[in-house]
Amino acid sequence: MTAVKPVQGAAANADAIEVIRAGFEKLGYITNPQISTSIFLAQNLEKPLLVEGPPGVGKTELAIATSNYLGLPLVRLQCYEGLDESKALYEWKYGKQLLYTQILRETLSDVLQGAQGLAQSMDRLHKFSDVFFSEQFLEERPLMRAMRAPEGAVLLIDELDKADQEFESFLLELLSEYQITIPEIGTMKAKVKPVVFLTSNNTRELSDALKRRCLHLYIPFPDAALERRIIAARVPDISARLRNELVAFVQELRALDLKKLPAVSETIDWARTLLLLHANTLEPEMVRNTLSVILKFQDDIEAVEAQLGALTEGALKAAERPLGTV
Amino acid sequence: MDQTLGDFIKALRNADVRVSSMEAVDAHDVVDLVGYTDRDLLKHALALVLPKTADEKNVFDYTFDQFFKFDELDEMEMADQAVAAGDATVVPQLEESAGQEGQGNGGGGKGCSARTGADGEGTPDVTGAVEQAGLREQLSPLSQMVLAGDRAAISIAMAEAGEAVGLRNIHIFTQKGLYARRILEHMGLKALNNDITELRKRDGVAAAELAERLRKGREYLLAQVRDYVESQFLLHADVDGSHLREDILSKSRLTNIERRDYRMVQEMVRKMAKRLIAIHSRRRKVFDRGALDIRKTLAKNHAYDGVPFDIRWKSVKIDRPKVVAICDVSGSVAKVAHFMLMFLYSLNEVMPNVRSFAFSGRLGEVTGLFREHDVEEAMAKTLTEWGQGSTDYGRALQDFATLALNDIDSRTTVIVLGDARSNYGDPGQEIMKKIHDRAKWVMWLNPEEKNTWNFADSVMRKFQPYCHQVQVCNSLTHLERIVSMVLRSAT
Structure with missing residues (x-):
């Protein structure tokens, strides 16, 4: 019971938290020890930070200040009822796809020239099959943009409680593994893990599965x-x-x-x-x-x-x- | 995972903070990162990982303060004061500190070096000091510790003994005495008692005085151990026995639960309903928003050469469960019906589409009653209004058909609670068939054990063909399982 483990750098970590506090203060965001500790842990444990509290206590501001502090771009996803993965994660550029099929129709005969029989023509076509579902036709949405940011990013998923429950479940893969799966392309892993903030105004209780994966910060009214x-x-x-x-x-x-x-x-x-x-x-x-x-x-x-x-x-x-x- | 953290998490769980094993691992990482040296930092850091609601944060704050109460700084100050006082005797020091001493759980004291210095000068009888020193040599380690008045060392020894006898596993308050005794035994109380007896036998003022001091020291020790056990009990055990009772209650048959436990059961039922609702309630309302589902449209129109001819819209519609419950409240099942009604009442509070009916001889709707009155009153009213008279299934189902048959559609789940004992009257199974044909799901819950079905006036076999599911339901565990099933099948 009395085993006090001397942790190397524990004091250094306390200093690091102090540095964070000072850094935020310089940016005009006054933190309490709880908040600066949360930023420190979010960075070091690489875990998303779920911020709850009454409206107007600076939940969103915290993410913005963090992005300024770390010098990383802020990617913001505002949640609302009916938000789905095509608006949050990615979408195919359907218009472009349609246009290309129309244009390429003419070249189709060139491709198929010399092919003998249906089987051979199909074979040749199969070689092009994935062309329309490749990155050129991929429309990035906030989540993917944050995952693919070369330097890393601060991802703010704002007012998650406004989104549907399904969306919450959809986020689980992203939050725990920092990866996303696109059926046509495969699984994408973040090169640099983004710092993720989730905010909630508590209009409904978030699921335990989600809470389990996050650090939980409650910001009350300040004294x-x-x-x-x-x-x-x-x-x-x-x-x-x-x-x-x-x-x-x-x-x-x-x-x-x-x-x-x-x-x-x-x-x-x-x-x-x-x-x-x-x-x-x-x-x-x-x-x-x-x-x-x-x-x-x-x-x-x-x-x-x-x-x-x-x-x-x-x-x-x-x-x-x-x-x-x- | 180290023991301290493990114990702390256990204490949290005991205080109703839900900590999953994943969060426990996180907590461990956090401790690795911040260490135990800075109490505030540790508290802030753990507060981010373990409690996940505002309520839990409050509980966490309190539990943390209790658990890591041992405050080294205070200890140092007190030791310093003791040195400054100079002439204070060891025993009064002990007594004075007994009230303030934290039941050291969290760490070793740094004050001990200062203390040992103080205690040498503190001995009042200087003449006997040399002789006493000689006597002391022969005493048991515990006696020496007590005489030295080294509170930190005693705390540590106590914590170690507590660890050795498994104090963490303390369960109910009657065990407190037992554990206190075990701890004392482990610390070597017996040797200390022997020492006192031995010293008393000897001649000389020094020995007698030492014996007296030991006796006082023993009193202090007993008080300390009792306090320690008490504090550990508050942390680790189920203080008011509520968990234990909840556990037992949820497994015992509903008919055996006594009236005085109703309130508690009611609370459990409410908790259960809330939990189920949290799991199952859906907010999917996306229906015909007018958003074009391009993927589906493209897929559908491949056949038309890519010309968007057959347009597909995005539409998702998931219904909330629509539940109709029919409850037998006649004498034979009244006790179970009580709980069923209670549960329905709780469901009513959180789910919009529950219609409840009660019957014995005749049947009537009680949804309105449930909505207007609080649970006690609503149930009492239901029972007085519909609970008189002997059961008549034929009649009751007939009433139900006139009242609500038209409202039953392919999205409705119908639950019937009853023992299917129709007093040899017409059971009215043809109406049951109609309900079965219209509803999405019909479930019959029978409070009797399966082997008594179809015995005497029970006509379960006549109803059974018209139910999708037939279940025995006579404990809260059953009820919980069933309601979960209803919610799942209904969504």
């Missing part, structure tokens, strides 16, 4: 300290005072019983709005006018308006307190 840093990184022009106040306000909102809680992206939008209005501090009137930036349902807006004064006051107080006590 006040993290959110302040995020705002500072994304809206650098805003004054520290206003920033702390608006973060405190949003944190208060998240404690309320609302239909849709404001996410980080909304906080950022709000920060930009307030900046544009040259606000110095939170005032109930200004909050009232800009509430629609952070709340997206009329019911929510009405519920918050009723207690706006108290909330604003609370936020102002909370912003003054040092962070540990918030």
Whole structure:
């Protein structure tokens, strides 16, 4: 039980995670230790990363930031109901195939010239049989593009929960083996394994088989300290005072019983709005006018308006307190 | 895989986090990568591999904190304080620390070197020190350890003993005493007891004092072991015995399950239904989207010289299972019907197309009841409304035909639950034939064992030809298997 295995480079790995954190911060994506660890593991274990969390906490952003950080192209596949392999993986260029058959009809007689009997003609034709199902006629879709990227790529499969269950099963081969099978050509293996991100908003439970193959990262709403840093990184022009106040306000909102809680992206939008209005501090009137930036349902807006004064006051107080006590 | 990680995964599983063996292998890779040295890093890293839902993450956090509780830093600080205090005696030190000491599971203490230094000066009786030292030499290793007050060493010895006696396999709370005793025996309690007896026999203040200290030390040791066993029990065992009971319940016959267990069974049934739905529910709705299926069109039109003459569209349509359930709720099967209704209720919650009917003498639809009331109420209402009177299959099937026969089509699965005991009345098998002809699948579930079918007033043989499947169903395991079958055949 007490066997502490001295792992070589464990400290170096901790440093590597720190490097990732700093690198992401430079790109304007503030990570918590959980997130930077996940990026580190995804790279080192070569496993896809399944990111879940409420909408607007930066799941998609994480993939984009990773692509910037690694300097790899981002290949994005937006999922929706009815998405199938012809849109996700590959398709044959049917138009081109048809056109070529029409054009080549004339040359057919040349090919067959001199052939004696049906059997020999067939033999000759068989030599060309695979021509129409070769790479020239292959239309790449996102998944294949990511697999064939010569330098590797960051593959983002966004909102997987919106796709059908079958599509999920279809992804399994890709996710565990980094290979895809095309009946007409064969199995293709990725030359450089792409870094794969899957995101889900939890509109339905993803299958266990898929979850088993992935690292699972849950990004919750950030706490006040993290959110302040995020705002500072994304809206650098805003004054520290206003920033702390608006973060405190949003944190208060998240404690309320609302239909849709404001996410980080909304906080950022709000920060930009307030900046544009040259606000110095939170005032109930200004909050009232800009509430629609952070709340997206009329019911929510009405519920918050009723207690706006108290909330604003609370936020102002909370912003003054040092962070540990918030 | 190393033992610590294996135990941790076991503890997680015990806390209802589902960890597959593949994930266990991943966890092992992760540990290889990050090591055990940085606790936070280990926690973050394992949290990515083992728990896979937000709920499981919470459970994971808690279990991790419990499991890797041994905190070296605190240990060091406490040892330092002890040194600073200087005059503190060994035993009070032990006692003071007993409450705070983590039941060391995760690692050796680094504080031990500091501690041994402290304990020499800590002995109050300096005059007897030399004599005591001589006596100490003769004591058993455990006694020496206790006298030295080396908590880290005791923790380690305890963990090792726990390992040796297989504490991980602790199952139910009644085993706690047993394991505590085994651990103590393994650590050498007997020798320690002997030492105390021996020391008491001797003359001299030093010996008596040493005996007294040993006695106090033994008390501390007992408390420690008890705590350790308790914490291990909480981690590894099935604390409230729920797993064990679930296991037993799912295998026992439905009629034998007592009323007080209903709530638990209800929970199980709900879990079961949820799981089945998760496996079987489909969202395929792609139908006639108007997308041209070029592959099929080309293939189809080869015959027409490649001119797209016969156009094919992409269309996939998969039906959700449509289920009609007819349930006998008369006295003879009432207990089983209870569960069947419960199950149907749960299915109703998660699946849109379940219609339920109940009958004894007459038959009526209870789908609405199920929809409007909670499970207890719905079942009670069903039973009072339709559960009176003696079974009359002919009549009930006739009622069913008027109510719902027209709704049964080639996509419907019909489930009948009953013992087919019609009190020597007309069984009405011709209606059963009609149902059979219209439905996709007819399944009869009989709560009686096969050898009692067709005995006395049971007319199973008359219904059997009109069922695609006839099953004995009298335990939850049966029920689960059957519902899984229904869902599969219906999709």
